Amino acid sequence: MNEDITFILDSTKESMQAAVKHLEKQFVNIRAGKASPAMLGSVMVDYYGSQTPLSQVANVNTPDGRTISVQPWEKNMLQPIEKAIQIANLGFNPMNNGDLLIINVPPLTEERRLQLAKQAKAEAEDAKIGIRNARKDANNEIKKNDDVSEDLQKVAEQDVQNLTDTYVKKVEELLAIKDKEIMTV
Template identity: 50%
Template sequence: MQEEVDLILDDAAETMQKAINHLEAELVKVRAGKASPTMLDGITVEYYGAPTLINQVANVTVQDARTLTIQPWEKAMLPKIDRAIMGANIGVTPQNDGVQIRLFMPPLTEERRRELFKKATAEGEQAKVAIRNIRRDAIEQFKKLQKEGLSEDAVKDAEKAAQDLTDKHIALVEKHLAAKEKEMMTI
């Protein structure tokens, strides 16, 4: 029975770490005034009839702290990439010079910084909810094991271990949000 408890806890820890990894990926997409190729993650263009990520049809590079350049491998992709960026509503207007597209990151206003931080906070809340749901599922599995013969003390210990895992991962979420807030609020 103890092996099953350990297996449930290991699975919960692994799934909670996936929630943290997802949060990190989402926080990278929230722009903090600096140019980053990850801003374009998830934006697709029509490429020979298939939706394709921009970084798979063009070179995306950081020219300087506030400028991102996109140079498509095929010139015919310029207008499609331009439209896709406009449609994604990332807060930047693409500048198409016929050879490449430049994205100039405007300096963020205080209001825009707060708005972006609200978005980051919402991502953090989603991660916390996911972590708590993982804890709930683990506790339900412990209760099923109790019905199959696991002692009440062992169930209480397992629930405490699941709670400790949850607390640890929620603290990580808070740490990531604090770092993002610091990054966003510095000018």
């Protein structure tokens, strides 16, 4: 197969993999009932004037399925971390006991589960759109390439479609797993 076509297929595959990776990251942020340190992954703390991820200024653990504990490496960071968690608007109210912050993760209501499932579906749809855009870009690149025969172009377009089908199927599988996770009480 032509080098240009191979390059186009490789870059398309990378784009589609990136869309799936992004979806996986987004799914980590959608909580599904049990506590996880990843729930606080988006929290940024004012650490001596610069915005720093929570994981770089404190130890975040889950002693059990309903509790997250945050132990700062510097005791004077307790207040800024507590404030940052409240500002992040995650629906958590941390309790400060002087040494660490304890966050009780409330069980999800049926209504909230449905909202989260809807959010997961929207994220999956965004990933599919990214995959389809990669397909469109690849097909345009293939058609632009004049030194490739029509037969080779058709074969390359079919390869791109096969890649698209594979990655869309991956997105569907990830969504099914996440949906089951969210809806399980």
